[in-house]
Amino acid sequence: MDTAETDGPKTEERPKWDNKAQYLLTCIGFAVGLGNVWRFPYLCQIYGGGAFLIPYLIALVFEGLPLLYLELAIGQRLRMGSISVWNSISPYFGGVGVASQAVSFLVGLFYNTILAWVLWYFFHSFQEPLPWSQCPVIEDQTGYVPECEASTPVNYFWYRETLNISPNVETSGSLHWWLVVCLGAAWCIVYICFIRGIETIGKAVYVTATFPYLVLTIFLVRALTLPGATEGLRYLFTPKWEILENPQVWLDAATQIFFSLSLAFGGLIAFSSYNPEKNNCERDAVLVGCINSATSLYASIPIFAILGFKATSNYNSCLESNILALTNKFDIADQNMTIENYDSWMDYLTEMAPEQVAQLHLRECSLQTFLDQSASGTGLAFIVFTEAVIEMPGSQIWAVLFFVMLFSLGLSSMFGNLEGVLTPLLDLNLVPKWMPKELFTGLICLLSFSVALIFTLGSGNYWLEIFNSYVGSIPLLIIAFFEIVAVVFIYGIRRFSSDIEFMTGRRPNLYWRVCWMVISPLMLLVVFVAYIAVQVQSHPTYPAWDPEYEKFPLPWVQPYPDWVIAICVLLAGVPVLPIPLVALYQLVKFLISRQKRGSRHAPNNPYTNQAFEIKKIIITEEQHFLNIKI
């Protein structure tokens, strides 16, 4: 395809990766993010362990890899950011690029807020003892803070001391200075990595993309030696095959693969546009996709070993408290009744004095119940995991390592988000000439920081969940669908295959073509429709943390008020609005220009050189004058 090289900031040529490793690490870092660590293990757990791998791998092969290959290929061939790429393919599809950019911007806002929270926990991990291990005492030192007593110290630290969360989404509260400061730190760190574009990203990514693997391995080794680790692993991987009959499993597998690979953000297109033209992007795509899924699996092993350890500790403490109560009541000698002989003692005592045993109101201790207490997302990292870390000897080191790992994972994904926002702007020459790139990047970071301040309010966590559910889901599915339609049906699969032959040396084989033409668009459509169907079935609700709730510390599940639902719809709809709008605008422009051309019958014919004719007359006169003279 004829690409008119826009001259813009390209009086210097387009920046390039220093080497292939940087490019691969950046793509892997973008794809491997927080979701690999805290969403995949959760899905694996609730959807029958090993059985979940089947829909997951099917989704990877038929949806994830084809879309990934498509994005990397068009970016590499057209060598432009997302807006310009789609403009080149067809001006009617320019809106797809704008939509990608909008979604990247919105997702970057809340993603970096999560990183701000990770930073907050990281700063506090240096404290001895860890602040989330004990409840704070009230002033006269006679007891603990009641909110903390009713729930757990870990919950209290997260909801009260970190978020200072308001009881519901309508109460906004005020800006919390400590969160603002952490958010500023997070944006500064992102800025310093982004300051010179891929020159600095390429260096930063050597650390941020590899460090998580190192930490995961350390955790793996440590976690497997903890008591109860095998329980957790067995629980995770025991397949429950009957769960595959539930369509929700397939839907979640497809959405997980899709979001996990960070498709439709425009970041992958931008990264591959800095590649040399003849680069084997097929191998890159397969490599990135498989490494992403392998990382998810690899991360779930230490996570679940540690969760198994936590469940076992909780189970043991439950039994210990029961043992203490029984020992005190029946004056049994100390340590005569232990966890090992608990059952035989219980049988004996219930036989001997059932009413007294009943009076004690012993807790029901079941390992299964503790294992079932799963969590995903921020709940996993900031509540469940931090609780597990307290029990591990040397808890500060583990906490520091864990939060640095989370920060690296999130930072490398932020690079892709920001790249999806900046590269189109730079390519469209919207940046004034006098503004150096550093200043422009700084302004974008400052703007994002200011808008993200809403997440530092009292109700910030509720808003973040809203953004996460509505911005980071439906618009991406729509954008991806239009991407694949644009390339396969508008650009043409034949032309695309020739481009790929030019880049990699051979045409794509049957598998890729079938996926692009039929399977992937169909899957996207089905997933999109099913997703919407599931969403509209019930009024959306959210769990609120309200100490006044009578069943506190259980979360109070409340429905969203109507104005919030309107905002949710806006968040899902406005980013994809450019797609029809730009198409409409281009159509109108085309119709107007055709109409204008039709009204003149001597069109702008480039071959009539009117200037030439005028000149000819002048020379003849002069010549006539000279002739007379001579």
Next chain:
Amino acid sequence: MLLALLFIACLPPALSVPTCGKDHNDGYQVRLSIKTALGSDAYAWNPSEMFLFRATLAFAMRKVLQAQPFEVSNIVVCNETQRVSFWFIVTSPDDNTTLIPKATVERAVRESRKRINSAFLLSDKTLEFVGIHPTLATPIQPATPTWLIVFGVVMGAVCAGIVALLLSSFVQKRRRDRRKGQGDKDSGRGVTCDGLEGRDGVYNLSFSDDDRLTKL
């Protein structure tokens, strides 16, 4: 009659001999969990240990009521079980029949809690005085919260990095501009080039249009 009177006279002192136990108002129950606290280093509970307990408690009472010389005999213990738990009451040193009120005993135990614990190598949890809750230790608050220190270190490094990178790119750009400006004037071999700055063209004298119309 006299016998009846004698009986009635003897009754009150008999009634007022202090009894300790669960039903008594002024006594406290104590529970020790030695094996839980010390594991394999646990010592056996025997009458000598009980003597130490009574002595420690007498010491605690002396600390609080400094005027009264409490003795080991003033600490009365009963209802000992193999849990290792028992009840105790404290009698006044002046009069064997009066009991020290519960509140005073509690104050004494609270003040000397640490000494009592360390006499038995136990802690607040493993040497339990039922009804006397341990005072919770105030968490140590350093002058600057630790997290601000770490934050300061990280932010300092990041800001220094940003300034360094901005300066270096600014210096690079200036150097590049300077080199570009010099290159126009001197290409290195004494040949100077004039650009077409601001002029529409140069009249080329070697081109003449004399013989535009050739005479056949």
